[in-house]
Amino acid sequence: MPRPARLSRNFFARSVHAVAPDLVGATLLFDRVGGIIVEVEAYHHTDPAAHSYGGQTPRNAVMFGPPGYAYVYRSYGIHWCLNFVCEAEGSASAVLIRALGPTEGLEAMRRRRGLDDPRALCSGPGKLCQALGVTIMHNGLPLDRAPFELRARSSDVPAETAIGPRIGITKAAEHPWRYGLKGSPFLSRRFG
DNA sequence: ATGAAGATGAAT
DNA sequence: TTCATCTTCATC
Numbered sequence: 001m002p003r004p005a006r007l008s009r010n011f012f013a014r015s016v017h018a019v020a021p022d023l024v025g026a027t028l029l030f031d032r033v034g035g036i037i038v039e040v041e042a043y044h045h046t047d048p049a050a051h052s053y054g055g056q057t058p059r060n061a062v063m064f065g066p067p068g069y070a071y072v073y074r075s076y077g078i079h080w081c082l083n084f085v086c087e088a089e090g091s092a093s094a095v096l097i098r099a100l101g102p103t104e105g106l107e108a109m110r111r112r113r114g115l116d117d118p119r120a121l122c123s124g125p126g127k128l129c130q131a132l133g134v135t136i137m138h139n140g141l142p143l144d145r146a147p148f149e150l151r152a153r154s155s156d157v158p159a160e161t162a163i164g165p166r167i168g169i170t171k172a173a174e175h176p177w178r179y180g181l182k183g184s185p186f187l188s189r190r191f192g
Numbered sequence: 193a194t195g196a197a198g199a200t201g202a203a204t
Numbered sequence: 205t206t207c208a209t210c211t212t213c214a215t216c
């Protein structure tokens with residue numbers, strides 16, 4: 001059985017609403033630590049909740065660049081959150097990575113998180129950045145080169161994807177796009 | 193210079 | 205449900 005294909009930057013040059021569900025079940029490694037993506041959220045630039053909605057600023061500049069790059073931002077003054085930039089350059093749309101099922105580098109993740117329970121390592125956007133060691137230093141890095149390694153979901157086992165409203169969003173949004181691996185114990189929250 | 197809000201997480 | 209914590213950005 002062939003090793004799953006690496007995701008090219010071209011993979012992200014599509015609508016966020018197409019990329020987001022395709023990322024569920026894919027593998028995200030950072031410096032050889034990570035696991036299966038089980039939860040994401042799509043942020044289109046026309047969405048009032050998107051960081052790019054109000055135009056370009058120093059913080060969100062990477063979102064306005066070409067697809068296939070990492071957009072990292074500080075959340076609530078404490079946590080880091082990781083996004084993948086999508087769509088054509090200038091679209092300023094991205095997918096937020098919200099949760100992983102840890103498969104590789106468990107010890108490194110436990111050390112960084114100060115926890116043992118695998119379900120608590122990457123079950124949230126801030127948690128997974130802490131577990132993988134992703135910080136603002138990695139903002140703007142390409143996703144098809146080290147330290148990133150992204151592998152496509154194996155097509156023979158179609159992931160059952162759940163769809164629901166996003167987390168922590170109060171602004172009115174036309175598209176409540178949260179995608180998750182149905183029944184996964186590694187989600188940041190249950191769907192429903 | 194100042195202040196309010198925020199794509200969270202952990203404890204209560 | 206509360207709060208820690210601090211950057212970002214708009215406003216003064």
